[in-house]
Amino acid sequence: MLAALGYIIAIGIVVRRDPEAGPAGPRHYVKARLIAFAKTWPIVIVFILVIGGIYAGWYTPTEAAAVGAFATGFHALVFGEMKWSQIGSAVLETATATAMIFLIILGADMFNAFLALSRLPAEAASIIGDSGLPALMVILVMLVLYLALGCVMDSLSMILLTIPIFFPIVSALDFPAWMGFADATEIAIWFGIIALIVVEVGLITPPVGMNVFVINQLSRTVPMIETFRGVLPFLMSDIIRVIILVLLPAITLFVPRLLFD
Secondary structure (H helix, E strand, O other): OHHHHHHHHHHHHHHHHOHHHOOOOOOOOHHHHHHHHHOOHHHHHHHHHHHHHHHHOOOOHHHHHHHHHHHHHHHHHHOOOOOHHHHHHHHHHHHHHHHHHHHHHHHHHHHHHHHHHHOHHHHHHHHHHHHOOOHHHHHHHHHHHHHHHOOOOOHHHHHHHHHHHHHHHHHHOOOOHHHOOOOHHHHHHHHHHHHHHHHHHHOOOOOOOHHHHHHHHOOOOOOHHHHHHHHHHHHHHHHHHHHHHHHOHHHHHHHHHHHHO
């Protein structure tokens, strides 16, 4: 919700400064809107099937992803949005991406074994704990590092390679009382949410944000510099959102506290 609000505000500011960046479209009446909304029923069904299944306990989030992929693929075949001849290439691309992910996981497991044998996380936590640096300063350094890594690495690689080092350090930090952490579990949840957000923000961080290159490939006539310029308002919105979530942990912990307290 906070992300959506930030993006809406960013879009509003950009459009007010440059109305040509978001010109008004033709006006549609209620009947046309209802007809357009009715065409979204497959999306609604898939959403209910995936999210509803997770909350009902029918399957895990990973299994829900498979259910969602099967449902969308089935719909595409039934309604002719995907031809049988395209299934082979889709399966091949999926296998290629899956193999790449498993190689990343394999490399991360080897790296984790090295960390366990070398005791690097424990030593790093001890050194930083004895350095006297404020906890928020240490968190700031980690977040900046995530933004830098996002320029050259994908999100899964960053998480698998950094969390085994960063998490013991965060667990050993002495956070100020005004942040309101009740126990180490809340610190772990808070840091996990912040890390995931910053990892994704890093993927659109200039000058090498990987997702920006992906978006630019969808419209080859748009220069890369224009794509980066278009991303900047959303990047600023994300940075402000991260600052708010870091300084006000209660926002990220509200739902866990509501569910488990």
